[in-house]
Amino acid sequence: MTASTGSRTGDYADAVPLWQQLQAVAQALADVRAGASATTALEAVPSALRPGVQALLFHVLRWLGQAEALRRKLAPRNPPPVADALLCTALALGWREADAPYEMFTLVDQAVEAAKRTPATRPQSAFINACLRRFLREREALVEATAREPMAQWNHPRWWIDRLRQDHPRHWQEILRTNATQAPMTLRVNERQTTVSDYLARLAAQGIDALALGGQAVMLWQARPVQDVPGFADGVVSVQDAGAQLAAPLLLGELTPPQGRPLRLLDACAAPGGKTAHLLELAEAEVTALDIDPKRCERIHQNLERLQLQARVVAADARDLDQWWPVNGQRELFDGILLDAPCTASGIVRRHPDVRWLRRESDIGQLAVIQAALLSLLWPLVRPGGRLLYCTCSVFKAEGEQQIQTFLAHNTDAVLRPSPGHLIPRTARKGDAVRDNGHRDFDGFFYALLEKRAD
Ligand SMILES: C[S@@+](CC[C@H](N)C(=O)[O-])C[C@H]1O[C@@H](n2cnc3c(N)ncnc32)[C@H](O)[C@@H]1O
Numbered sequence: 001m002t003a004s005t006g007s008r009t010g011d012y013a014d015a016v017p018l019w020q021q022l023q024a025v026a027q028a029l030a031d032v033r034a035g036a037s038a039t040t041a042l043e044a045v046p047s048a049l050r051p052g053v054q055a056l057l058f059h060v061l062r063w064l065g066q067a068e069a070l071r072r073k074l075a076p077r078n079p080p081p082v083a084d085a086l087l088c089t090a091l092a093l094g095w096r097e098a099d100a101p102y103e104m105f106t107l108v109d110q111a112v113e114a115a116k117r118t119p120a121t122r123p124q125s126a127f128i129n130a131c132l133r134r135f136l137r138e139r140e141a142l143v144e145a146t147a148r149e150p151m152a153q154w155n156h157p158r159w160w161i162d163r164l165r166q167d168h169p170r171h172w173q174e175i176l177r178t179n180a181t182q183a184p185m186t187l188r189v190n191e192r193q194t195t196v197s198d199y200l201a202r203l204a205a206q207g208i209d210a211l212a213l214g215g216q217a218v219m220l221w222q223a224r225p226v227q228d229v230p231g232f233a234d235g236v237v238s239v240q241d242a243g244a245q246l247a248a249p250l251l252l253g254e255l256t257p258p259q260g261r262p263l264r265l266l267d268a269c270a271a272p273g274g275k276t277a278h279l280l281e282l283a284e285a286e287v288t289a290l291d292i293d294p295k296r297c298e299r300i301h302q303n304l305e306r307l308q309l310q311a312r313v314v315a316a317d318a319r320d321l322d323q324w325w326p327v328n329g330q331r332e333l334f335d336g337i338l339l340d341a342p343c344t345a346s347g348i349v350r351r352h353p354d355v356r357w358l359r360r361e362s363d364i365g366q367l368a369v370i371q372a373a374l375l376s377l378l379w380p381l382v383r384p385g386g387r388l389l390y391c392t393c394s395v396f397k398a399e400g401e402q403q404i405q406t407f408l409a410h411n412t413d414a415v416l417r418p419s420p421g422h423l424i425p426r427t428a429r430k431g432d433a434v435r436d437n438g439h440r441d442f443d444g445f446f447y448a449l450l451e452k453r454a455d
Pocket of ligand 1: 244268269270271272273274275276290291292293296316317318319340341342343393
């Protein structure tokens with residue numbers, strides 16, 4: 001079959017034959033299962049195919065637990081990896097009629113076509129055909145038979161579900177349900193250039209439906225390529241989740257520089273520079289932006305250039321003080337430090353559906369050790385009366401609440417100021433009541449604002 005196959009939702013690419021997209025999705029899924037991130041796996045996909053393949057791959061990753069459970073019922077012995085990935089791709093895309101991008105019979109037909117046309121799966125094409133046609137015949141019974149398996153029900157690894165139940169006994173189901181949703185495109189309005197209300201008016205004039213989420217955050221009800229976002233190229237807006245946009249105003253809060261000089265700030269884990277730029281948009285400040293990854297430091301430069309902002313950007317390990325401190329020849333203390341520490345990213349699963357399948361439970365402990373080291377090494381660099389904002393985009397308490405409890409127990413010169421703590425991810429739906437703080441769509445984050453006693 002060479003003709004394209006119309007998708008039911010219109011969100012998926014129609015210009016390329018579906019079998020070819022399924023082939024690419026299955027290969028990317030096999031790569032993710034072998035440890036590659038979805039971003040890396042998608043780099044191998046020709047650019048014309050990539051947006052459609054990414055949309056399908058993300059859908060598959062959101063429902064992979066259910067698809068794997070169905071595959072085990074259909075074929076108790078593991079097929080070779082690419083054949084297994086193709087079977088799981090078709091099942092993940094089609095099992096839930098409510099939001100399946102294509103009819104199941106179309107998916108079956110095209111998955112078998114993909115199997116026949118791929119040398120690695122050609123020998124299994126009859127087997128794939130038999131499995132999927134059985135699914136078409138016995139769909140209801142098979143879904144019913146797998147429904148009570150936790151991984152099928154919640155589409156996360158078992159250890160992740162258990163950890164969430166333990167950490168958030170009241171909210172674990174809400175978190176898992178939210179993780180199955182698609183995050184919107186959220187923008188940060190650059191208040192050096194315009195206001196939220198003026199920007200909303202600009203969007204409305206172009207027929208773009210948007211919602212103010214509080215602070216500088218504006219959410220688009222329909223995502224669009226970044227180059228089509230009004231004002232993006234000119235630095236009027238940036239793309240940043242509303243939860244991430246809490247960092248800069250929290251740190252800046254009541255922070256004032258002594259003796260009328262600009263604020264001296266450190267963004268210790270800064271790349272790609274979203275929070276660095278937000279700090280600079282909101283305050284007159286001298287900012288040192290560090291990141292251990294030189295390639296990611298390039299992204300900081302690019303973002304600052306687009307926004308016409310300036311910071312001292314250094315590629316360095318924040319723990320190795322001799323590498324990047326003193327600043328300007330002097331070991332001056334900072335008024336404020338933002339420590340957006342490396343973490344499991346368990347709070348941003350809506351945007352990165354591969355994360356849950358890539359992490360291992362042991363990653364939590366290993367990252368917590370790095371977070372604790374960064375905290376204890378950077379704390380002495382805060383001036384008395386200054387502040388350090390610790391944050392992670394994780395919902396696991398070992399990377400948030402427990403980390404800060406341990407820190408406070410060992411650092412009697414630190415005071416915890418009013419802070420959001422663990423933010424549970426939420427996805428806005430049209431018609432939801434606006435919550436008190438105005439924010440109703442954000443990724444999962446943890447925030448703790450620490451102040452150093454002045455005496
Ligand atoms: C959560 S991301 C930061 C996101 C960034 N703050 C923003 O808002 O755009 C964490 C960053 O920490 C960096 N990182 C990890 N270990 C580090 C270390 N020891 N020193 C400095 N940066 C580090 C990673 O390269 C990564 O870019």
